Amino acid sequence: MKKLTLFIKALFKRLFFMVIGGAQTTGLLIAEIVQALFMKIAWPVVLERFLTRVLVGVLKWLRDLSTNKIVQETLDDVLKSLREKGLKEAKA
Numbered sequence: 001m002k003k004l005t006l007f008i009k010a011l012f013k014r015l016f017f018m019v020i021g022g023a024q025t026t027g028l029l030i031a032e033i034v035q036a037l038f039m040k041i042a043w044p045v046v047l048e049r050f051l052t053r054v055l056v057g058v059l060k061w062l063r064d065l066s067t068n069k070i071v072q073e074t075l076d077d078v079l080k081s082l083r084e085k086g087l088k089e090a091k092a
Contacts, residue, residue: 029053
């Protein structure tokens with residue numbers, strides 16, 4: 001039971017940091033929010049970029065789990081496809 005509790009806590013902690021996105025993602029998000037406040041970027045663009053960064057973070061996290069068979073090539077293909085569809089923030 002203790003292992004399950006520790007696992008759940010670790011999972012929620014990891015999910016929280018994925019949503020926050022680390023220092024780089026948070027810094028970029030703050031910069032884009034400031035630009036949106038001065039009407040240089042539309043709010044939907046800010047939201048799209050943030051969600052794209054979160055998606056990339058989740059995909060990388062999923063790749064690093066030992067319980068799946070997602071490999072770097074698969075992740076690269078998904079990110080390439082996202083960039084081709086116009087999501088420039090889908091960086092590896």
